Amino acid sequence: MANLPTTHLDTLIVTVNYKTAPLVEELIHSLKSEITNLGTTHMVIVDNASNDNSIEYINDYIDKNNISWITVIQNPSNSGYAAGNNLGINSIIERDIDFKTVWFLNPDTKVRKNAGVELINHIKHNNSHIVGSRLEDEDGTPQSSHFNFPGIITQISDGLRLGIFDKVFKNKLITKPISNNIEQADWLSGASFMVTKQYIDTVGLMDDEYFLYFEELDYCLQGARNNMPCWHVPTSRVYHAVGAATGISDHRKKSPRRPQYWFDSRTLYFSKNYGALTLAIYNFIFILSYTTWLLRTYLTNKTKLNKEPPFFLRDFIKNAFTSNNKKRKD
Helix, strand or coil, X not given: CCCCCCCEEEEEEEEEECCCHHHHHHHHHHHHHHHCCCCCEEEEEEEECCCCCHHHHHHHHHHHCCCCCEEEEEECCCCCHHHHHHHHHHHHHCCCCEEEEEEEECCCEEECCCHHHHHHHHHHHHCCCEEEEEEECCCCCEXXXXXXXXXXXXXXXXXXXCHHHHHHCHHHCCECCCCCCCEEECEECCCEEEEEHHHHHHHCCCCCCCCXXXXXXXXXXXHHHCCCCEXXXXXXXXXXXXXXXXXXXXXXXXXXXXXXXXXXXXXXXXXXXXCHHHHHHHHHHHHHHHHHHHHHHHHHCHHHHHHCCXXXXXHHHHHHCCCCCCCCCC
């Protein structure tokens, strides 16, 4: 590993790449001025078997810029986001190197000034163990980045999309209102969040049965169950190119067909944490609500259907009452 301290790190940064090397380059560039403020810091970039020129591209950038605080690891298979992050952390643990915090950063992010410092300061001064950044568009427009746990209300809301319903139950919806105040949240976006070593010692690493999506939701839930709640720290500002890697998350654009791993991860999350009966109930409620929205929209404003993922209802019903949590490489 490149100039890696042999005993201690203040901050470990972990990023998982899958065919997004140019974005990783931009992330590294944004971190250059931040590194000196984070204490003893090292970044581990895990390439999840991109099978392109990602490794060479990233290493070439590191060499040309004489960067000594980054190590690139090749994962022999695309085992998913959670497994990739775990590989990066374990590469440090296996060398008996202690660390205070781990900063998880998506490859499609760029950090603003003091983004990491703000997270660290909140941890230090508030005895917090899991904190997340405010995510933004390139022009600074805030994105949703802290959330409530899903439940029956959220299944109805996500499917029905009825303004009066959402207004009545606004405090129960998945997405919390965008705020400039530090506040507690049920879970945080995985694009930029930080945990302490104590959090990892208590909760463990991410569940690598998730290939992609729902893993950060699950990880935050395990923390909440161990009296380690999440905190949203909007003074930590991070640009996030929403959906750059998968195209799924940017709700402002037409979504591609929802991949199988999204359904598998959703099934895993609810069945693991609440049981098969709750999963079945939630699935039924969502299908009923979403079908109602489709019918209403078809009769009143068909153009709204243009942004929906192709075959979403059919795919959802197909996966609703089956359990298929095999790792996906697509």
